[in-house]
Amino acid sequence: MPPRRDFYEILGVPRGASQDEIQRAYRKLARDNHPDVNKDPAAEDRFKEASEAYSVLSDPATRRRYDAFGADFRQVPEDVDPETWARARGRRAGQGRAGRAGTAGFGEGFGGGFGQDVDLEDLLGGIFGGRGGRAGRSWGPVPGADQEAEIELTVEEAYHGGRRSLVLGDSRRLDVEIPAGVTNGQRIRLAGQGGRGGDGAPAGDLYLIVRIAPHPRYRVEGRDIYVHLLVTPWEAALGAPVVVETPGGEAKVKVPAGTSSGRRLRLRGRGMPGARGKPGDLYAEVRIMVPPQLSEEERRLFEQLAAVSTFDPRRR
Numbered sequence: 001m002p003p004r005r006d007f008y009e010i011l012g013v014p015r016g017a018s019q020d021e022i023q024r025a026y027r028k029l030a031r032d033n034h035p036d037v038n039k040d041p042a043a044e045d046r047f048k049e050a051s052e053a054y055s056v057l058s059d060p061a062t063r064r065r066y067d068a069f070g071a072d073f074r075q076v077p078e079d080v081d082p083e084t085w086a087r088a089r090g091r092r093a094g095q096g097r098a099g100r101a102g103t104a105g106f107g108e109g110f111g112g113g114f115g116q117d118v119d120l121e122d123l124l125g126g127i128f129g130g131r132g133g134r135a136g137r138s139w140g141p142v143p144g145a146d147q148e149a150e151i152e153l154t155v156e157e158a159y160h161g162g163r164r165s166l167v168l169g170d171s172r173r174l175d176v177e178i179p180a181g182v183t184n185g186q187r188i189r190l191a192g193q194g195g196r197g198g199d200g201a202p203a204g205d206l207y208l209i210v211r212i213a214p215h216p217r218y219r220v221e222g223r224d225i226y227v228h229l230l231v232t233p234w235e236a237a238l239g240a241p242v243v244v245e246t247p248g249g250e251a252k253v254k255v256p257a258g259t260s261s262g263r264r265l266r267l268r269g270r271g272m273p274g275a276r277g278k279p280g281d282l283y284a285e286v287r288i289m290v291p292p293q294l295s296e297e298e299r300r301l302f303e304q305l306a307a308v309s310t311f312d313p314r315r316r
Contacts, residue, residue, distance in 0.1 A: 004071055007053035015067070019058065023148070026054035027209075030149065035167065044169075051147065051169040055195035055204070059145035074198055144195035144204035151176070151188070151208045155215045155225070158182050159247035159272060168206075176208065181273030183223060184212045218247065223272040223280025228287050229265065231255055236288045244284050246270050253284050261288045 008015050011025040029050040033043040056073075057063045065073040068082035151166060161180030167173050174193065182188065187207045194204030212220055219226040229244050239257030243250050246267070253265050263286045271280025291298060 005049070007057055007066065010049050010053040011057065019060075022054065022057050026050055026058070026148070027150065030169075034169075047169045055145040055147050058147070059195075059204070062145050143201045144197040146204040146207065147194040148187075148207045148209055150211050151178075152211045152213050153178065153182070154213055155218045155220055156247050158210065158212050158220070179275055181223070181275055181279065182210045183272060184210060184220065186210045217245065220272065223274060225271045225280065225282045227282065227284055229253065229255075229284035230287050230289050231259070233288055233290060236260065236286065244282075246282055251282070255286065259286055261286055 008017070011017075011022060011029065013021050013025050017025075030047060032038060033040075033047040033050065035044045035047060038047075055062075056066050062073070065076070069076045069080075149166075149168065151164065153164075157164070157178065159181065161178045161182070164176050164178055165173060166176060172193075174190070176188070176190065178188070187209055190206040190208065192203045193206035196203050217227055225247065227244060227246065229242060231240070231242055234240075235242060235255055236259045237257065239259070240255050241252050242255050244253050244267075248270065251267055251270055253267060255265065265284045265286065267282040267284065269279045270282035273279045294302065
């Protein structure tokens with residue numbers, strides 16, 4: 001079996017990387033290699049590999065054990081001293097290279113595994129005078145690490161909420177309940193759906209990070225929604241009630257007389273719903289539209305207006 005790659009190498013970060021650097025590296029790899037996005041047959045393996053590396057390095061306690069014991073960190077008892085463990089590995093490796101009958105050395109570096117005839121419990125018993133697993137000592141449970149994944153939603157999905165089905169990197173399919181009014185960057189916690197625990201320990205949690213996809217009509221900032229309100233020149237000049245589309249359905253907005261392009265009209269409470277607080281607002285941004293082709297009567301009336309009007313928007 002080929003040696004396993006180092007988790008830091010998989011994520012492309014140095015061993016002294018911060019948690020933020022590890023998280024950013026994982027998110028980029030997850031986006032680039034998610035099976036729903038990347039159809040390369042090898043992408044799914046890279047996605048799973050990155051997810052495993054992140055599940056270990058994102059948890060400070062598990063990361064410390066990995067830094068101390070490398071690929072063996074899941075097998076080493078909690079109270080083992082890293083220096084003692086390293087000396088034992090070196091001693092066993094030397095014996096293996098010397099051709100000691102019935103044994104095989106450890107692999108080199110973090111990627112190495114146990115030789116086929118090496119008994120970990122025998123090794124621990126030799127170090128601790130028989131206090132290893134054969135003496136009835138428990139190695140102790142290792143809780144699963146929390147994990148993160150991104151979920152992309154349309155503005156309408158984020159507004160209304162509902163159920164979504166998604167496939168994780170380990171091929172698990174989950175049906176997720178999306179709360180109404182989630183915002184960009186919000187985390188949805190799925191208890192017990194993260195990394196698996198060892199020796200009967202509970203699994204970690206999975207956090208879904210919401211990403212709201214760009215929309216042809218709406219722009220979302222926090223809980224506020226912005227939409228273009230297209231009006232005619234006479235509606236802008238004279239004022240008029242105008243229908244505006246919102247994610248929650250149609251709404252009427254009163255365009256005041258003398259409105260120019262760029263003016264924002266606020267509809268209170270018509271933005272993203274608030275699960276525990278007040279909802280956001282919807283801002284209708286006025287855009288004055290001119291008929292692309294004028295009828296003879298329209299042209300006559302516009303010419304008549306041009307002849308009598310003294311308004312000059314370029315004069316201040």
